[in-house]
Amino acid sequence: xxxxxxxxxxxxxxxxxxxxxxxxxxxxxxxxxxxxxxxxxxxxxxxxxxxxxxxxxxxxxxxxxxxxxxxxxxxxxxxxxxxxxxxxxxxxxxxxxxxxxxxxxxxxxxxxxxxxxxxxxxxxxxxxxxxxxxxxxxxxxxxxxxxxxxxxxxxxxxxxxxxxxxxxxxxxxxxxxxxxxxxxxxxxxxxxxxx
Numbered sequence: 388x389x390x391x392x393x394x395x396x397x398x399x400x401x402x403x404x405x406x407x408x409x410x411x412x413x414x415x416x417x418x419x420x421x422x423x424x425x426x427x428x429x430x431x432x433x434x435x436x437x438x439x440x441x442x443x444x445x446x447x448x449x450x451x452x453x454x455x456x457x458x459x460x461x462x463x464x465x466x467x468x469x470x471x472x473x474x475x476x477x478x479x480x481x482x483x484x485x486x487x488x489x490x491x492x493x494x495x496x497x498x499x500x501x502x503x504x505x506x507x508x509x510x511x512x513x514x515x516x517x518x519x520x521x522x523x524x525x526x527x528x529x530x531x532x533x534x535x536x537x538x539x540x541x542x543x544x545x546x547x548x549x550x551x552x553x554x555x556x557x558x559x560x561x562x563x564x565x566x567x568x569x570x571x572x573x574x575x576x577x578x579x580x581x582x
Contacts, residue, residue, distance in 0.1 A: 421448065423474045423506035427481070431499035440488055440495065444470065463489040480505070520578065527574040534567050 426447050433443035444466060445454035453469045467482035467489075474481070481502050488495030538560075 421474055423476060424503045424510065426474060427499045427503035427506060431496040431503065434494070434496040434499065440485070441466070444485070448473070523574055523578050527571060531567075531571055534563065
């Protein structure tokens with residue numbers, strides 16, 4: 388009976404994961420996040436075409452809360468903070484640029500061009516960090532798994548009799564194990580610094 392319940396739970400969990408994967412694959416789940424670089428490029432392009440700042444902020448995201456705030460004349464501080472929230476930005480520079488453009492009335496398409504460049508650079512930096520972290524994790528797997536695996540293969544093939552006696556074989560194994568442990572510690576520290 389318990390085995391049947393465990394099997395039913397596993398099938399239910401697998402089917403739920405399969406349904407979620409199909410929904411995501413078909414694009415029926417949550418909408419894709421808005422790329423900040425594309426958003427700022429579109430805003431800058433609309434400003435160059437002669438749109439007002441509020442219309443330019445709303446055009447890339449029709450029907451969104453940001454569009455409603457911008458087009459109904461809400462305070463620009465509220466609109467600019469919604470841009471930061473909607474784009475999941477980590478700094479307040481875009482909001483400051485929007486507030487400055489609103490208050491001065493100066494041509495602000497260049498400001499949004501710079502914001503798009505900054506967003507692209509941040510995205511590239513994030514990709515580079517992800518690649519470095521993946522490389523460090525792969526190195527940790529190699530350093531942590533390959534030598535013990537080779538050691539087990541040597542022991543099962545009868546090479547363990549040399550380790551029982553004092554001598555260069557035992558010294559090499561102890562030294563190698565120490566280097567392996569040191570390598571794992573260094574990789575763990577590097578991964579912690581990447582966070």
